[in-house]
Amino acid sequence: xxxxxQDPGPFNVPEGATVAFNCTYSNSASQSFFWYxxxxxxxxKLLMSVYSSGNEDGRFTAQLNRASQxxxxxxxxxxxxxxxTYLCGFGNEKLTFGTGTRLTIIP
Amino acid sequence: xxxxxxxxxxxxxxxxxxxxxxxxxxxxxxTMYWYKQDSKKFLKIMFSYNNKELIINETxxxxxxxxxxxxxxxxxxxxxxxxxDSAVYFCASRITQGAWNSPLHFGNGTRLTxx
Numbered sequence: 777x778x779x780x781x782q783d784p785g786p787f788n789v790p791e792g793a794t795v796a797f798n799c800t801y802s803n804s805a806s807q808s809f810f811w812y813x814x815x816x817x818x819x820x821k822l823l824m825s826v827y828s829s830g831n832e833d834g835r836f837t838a839q840l841n842r843a844s845q846x847x848x849x850x851x852x853x854x855x856x857x858x859x860x861t862y863l864c865g866f867g868n869e870k871l872t873f874g875t876g877t878r879l880t881i882i883p
Numbered sequence: 884x885x886x887x888x889x890x891x892x893x894x895x896x897x898x899x900x901x902x903x904x905x906x907x908x909x910x911x912x913x914t915m916y917w918y919k920q921d922s923k924k925f926l927k928i929m930f931s932y933n934n935k936e937l938i939i940n941e942t943x944x945x946x947x948x949x950x951x952x953x954x955x956x957x958x959x960x961x962x963x964x965x966x967x968d969s970a971v972y973f974c975a976s977r978i979t980q981g982a983w984n985s986p987l988h989f990g991n992g993t994r995l996t997x998x
Contacts, residue, residue: 807983807984808983808984808985808986810986810987814924818991818992819973819989819990819991819992820926820973820987820989821989822986822987822988825984825986861924863926865986865987867983868983869914869931869933869938869939869979869983870928870931870939871916871928871987872928873918873925873926875923875924875925876924876926
């Protein structure tokens with residue numbers, strides 16, 4: 777099994793829609809989980825940490841399923857500015873990232 | 884003020900040359916990393932230092948040598964550059980203090996092109 781599996785997309789979604797993507801991981805000892813956003817030719821920026829009980833930040837909701845070893849990101853009421861690549865990251869002293877899911881919001 | 888800064892932002896050089904990339908963070912973090920992002924956008928860890936001590940050394944050719952003079956700086960020296968070294972190199976840092984649950988803060992990257 778790969779360390780991390782993430783659907784590369786692209787996801788082309790109309791403005792205002794809800795979109796969700798997952799990321800599965802193989803290291804069951806992972807303690808930390810994150811979603812990052814990366815714009816073209818820029819560095820990854822933290823979108824949100826993912827907590828065991830799930831957490832929400834505005835239109836974004838992240839969840840962790842330890843039993844099935846995946847994290848998810850839900851974006852509600854998507855905006856044009858949400859267009860980016862979303863990277864999942866997890867691990868401990870070593871943070872491993874997925875290949876990223878490319879999201880394009882269409883007007 | 885830039886939190887994690889890398890220099891240079893762009894580096895174009897010929898095969899066989901030796902080059903260095905510098906990274907500095909002013910966040911007071913105790914752990915720093917080098918990641919390589921290739922043309923397929925895969926972000927792969929290379930090295931990590933915690934309080935100047937090397938803690939992660941992935942399967943990186945020994946042409947790559949990191950150096951951490953203090954916990955705010957982590958430099959990367961690359962000898963005998965090859966075409967396959969062309970990529971974007973990101974420095975990152977985090978606060979850990981023994982608990983590995985804090986996020987990484989990335990620098991803005993160094994785009995290395997080897998011709």
